[in-house]
Amino acid sequence: MxxxxxxxxxxxxxxxxxxxxxxxxxxxxxxxxxxxxxxxxxxxxxxxxxxxxxxxxxxxxxxxxxxxxxxDKVALAMAVFDENFDALEASVASPETTLDALIDDIIDLAAVSTALIDLIWQHQHEERIAHLTTRLAAIVGTVAARERAAGRLGEEVADADVLLAITMLTDLLSRADAAERRPLAERAWAIFRRSFAP
Incomplete structure (x- = not known):
């Protein structure tokens, strides 16, 4: 040349x-x-x-x-979860969305976000993380109220109980091999669902 x-x-x-x-x-x-x-x-x-x-x-x-x-990575993880919660909020806005459907969506999102869940968990007490907890609590509250009104969720089951179940599910997913995540989460949710029934 x-x-x-x-x-x-x-x-x-x-x-x-x-x-x-x-x-x-x-x-x-x-x-x-x-x-x-x-x-x-x-x-x-x-x-x-x-x-x-x-x-x-x-x-x-x-x-x-x-x-x-x-x-930093935490800011990026927060942005991913904010986007996830945008999708969940849009889903639960429909009156047809049940708690089972919400949990199914959460399992799908968590199964591919296990590393980011771990990162958020490591920084859970930071002030900048607090809004994620608030958003998830509002999403769960919307669906839980609908489930109680429909007679599918026991009156004694508090929103905090459902949030705890979700936390336990996502923690379980983050420890499991990729191929085992979906069936393991479904089994765990079936146990929670039976205990939440009226």
Whole structure:
């Protein structure tokens, strides 16, 4: 390749790098969504030992963008769970959603988020984590009230009891091998369900 061709090739690569690095403020929301999606995949595949930089690489964004949105792994885990809770809130808004359906959704989400559950658990007493507990309690409260009114949940079963069952289920999932998570969670929930019946 001639010197001119080499310069053109290098300059073209530099231009591409500058374009990627400087897509402007409008790229922020898209980058954030890409980082959250990448975090789900990376931590499901490799656990918490996965390097933080792997998330940026998978998302196709620079390290600077990663740290602007999420200064540490806990902030990223919180964003994943906020997105999970958005989906759960949308689901329980439907009057047809039962406690069994909610638990089924939680099992699905928890089964692929075990590393992030562990991370949140390690930081559970931090103030920034508190809103996750509040959101989950509201989701459970909505469905539990509906189940009591329909006669499917004993009046003596408090929302806190259901939350405890969910905590125990997710902890169980985080300790199980991937192939065992779904059947194990279903067995555990069947035990809780029998004890919660009116």
């Amino acid at each position: 001639s010197d001119a061709g080499k310069r053109e090739s290098v300059n073209g690569a530099d231009d591409a790098a500058r374009t990627k690095a400087n897509r402007g403020p409008g790229a922020g929301p898209g980058n954030r969504r890409a980082l959250i999606a990448a975090a789900r995949e990376i931590f499901a595949e490799s656990g918490l030992n996965a390097p933080f930089s792997a998330v940026a690489k998978r998302a196709g964004v620079g390290q600077g963008s990663l740290y602007r949105h999420f200064p």
